[in-house]
Amino acid sequence: KQEVTQIPAALSVPEGENLVLNCSFTDSAIYNLQWFRQDPGKGLTSLLLIQSSQREQTSGRLNASLDKSSGRSTLYIAASQPGDSATYLCAVRSGTNAGKSTFGDGTTLTVKP
Amino acid sequence: DAGITQSPRHKVTETGTPVTLRCHQTENHRYMYWYRQDPGHGLRLIHYSYGVKDTDKGEVSDGYSVSRSKTEDFLLTLESATSSQTSVYFCAIRSEHHNYGYTFGSGTRLTVV
Numbered sequence: 001k002q003e004v005t006q007i008p009a010a011l012s013v014p015e016g017e018n019l020v021l022n023c024s025f026t027d028s029a030i031y032n033l034q035w036f037r038q039d040p041g042k043g044l045t046s047l048l049l050i051q052s053s054q055r056e057q058t059s060g061r062l063n064a065s066l067d068k069s070s071g072r073s074t075l076y077i078a079a080s081q082p083g084d085s086a087t088y089l090c091a092v093r094s095g096t097n098a099g100k101s102t103f104g105d106g107t108t109l110t111v112k113p
Numbered sequence: 114d115a116g117i118t119q120s121p122r123h124k125v126t127e128t129g130t131p132v133t134l135r136c137h138q139t140e141n142h143r144y145m146y147w148y149r150q151d152p153g154h155g156l157r158l159i160h161y162s163y164g165v166k167d168t169d170k171g172e173v174s175d176g177y178s179v180s181r182s183k184t185e186d187f188l189l190t191l192e193s194a195t196s197s198q199t200s201v202y203f204c205a206i207r208s209e210h211h212n213y214g215y216t217f218g219s220g221t222r223l224t225v226v
Contacts, residue, residue, distance in 0.1 A: 034214040043203060044217040051212070089156070091215065098163070100171075101215070103156040 002027045002094045006104035013080055014112050021075040021107050023090035028068045031093040035064050035075050038087045038106070047075070047088075080111045116140040119204050119218040126225055132191040134221050136204030138184075144207040145187040146215075147171075147179065149200040156203070162187055194225045 003026045013019050023033070032051045036044040048057045048064040050073065056065040063076040077084055089106040093099050117138045126132050136145060147159040148171075158171030160179040168179050176198060178190045191198055204218040 032214065036215075036217075043219045044205075044215070046214055046216065049212070049214040100158065100161075105155040 002030075002092055002102040004090060004092050004102045004104040006088075006090060006107050008107060009105065010108045010110070012110040012112065015080060015082060017080050017111075018076070018078050019080055019109070021077070021088050021109070023073040023075070023092075023104055025071045025073075025092045025102070027094060028071055029095060030068060031096055031099055033064075033066055033073050033093070034091045034101070035062075035073075036089045036091065038089060040086075044089065077109075080109075082111045082113050085109055085111050117204065117206050117216055117218045119202075119221050121221060122219065123222045124224070126194050126223070128195060128225055129193050132194050132223065134189045134202055134204075134223070136187045136189070136206075136218060138187075138206045140206060140208070140216070141184055142206040143184075143209045145181065146205040146207070147177075147187070147189045148203045148205065149173065150203060150220075151200050159189065159202075191223075194223075196225050199223060199225045 005024045030052050034049045035047040037047055038044050050057050050064055050066045061078040066073045087106040087108045089104055091101040091103045093101045120135045146161040148156045150156050157173045159173055159177050160171055162168045162181040180188045202221045205215045207215050
């Protein structure tokens with residue numbers, strides 16, 4: 001059974017800092033990995049999707065990397081802003097495109113002005 | 114989110130009553146999912162559908178049933194609501210094309226009193 005861990009559970013940084021969020025998974029036979037952002041009381045917004053054959057994906061100030069052999073993905077946020085404050089979750093899809101996804105519990109990020 | 118809507122957004126119901134939550138999509142995606150999100154438990158899959166009248170159980174399906182009579186609608190029914198089913202319920206859709214990940218609805222906050 002796939003297990004997904006996100007450490008730390010919470011992170012507080014000053015505005016402007018570059019930061020890395022971690023997502024670890026136990027079974028390397030994944031199909032893809034997706035990063036989400038969730039604001040309080042809201043749904044999940046997709047940020048980046050990395051296929052198992054890819055090493056990284058970029059969107060604006062966000063860069064997600066994937067290392068299947070070590071069971072790890074990182075989400076890099078450059079020049080953080082207070083508006084980046086949210087909970088960030090990763091979801092790992094195992095096996096095939098029809099496979100189910102396992103979600104991490106998320107890292108709650110606070111960016112202080 | 115564009116393409117997926119959940120109704121109602123909020124509901125308070127009494128223990129023992131049946132409750133139906135609706136998820137509607139305009140994307141014509143094959144896969145639809147119901148999750149619940151609770152503090153300390155993260156996102157947990159209740160049921161999912163891989164086509165009209167094709168559904169399967171997730172990890173926390175007891176006390177829930179689903180129906181999908183049309184591509185665009187996926188209904189979640191709590192047959193006899195209990196206080197343990199107080200939660201935030203999220204619907205998600207996903208295309209069968211491999212480059213696509215999940216798109217989530219805005220959620221339904223259900224309180225069982």
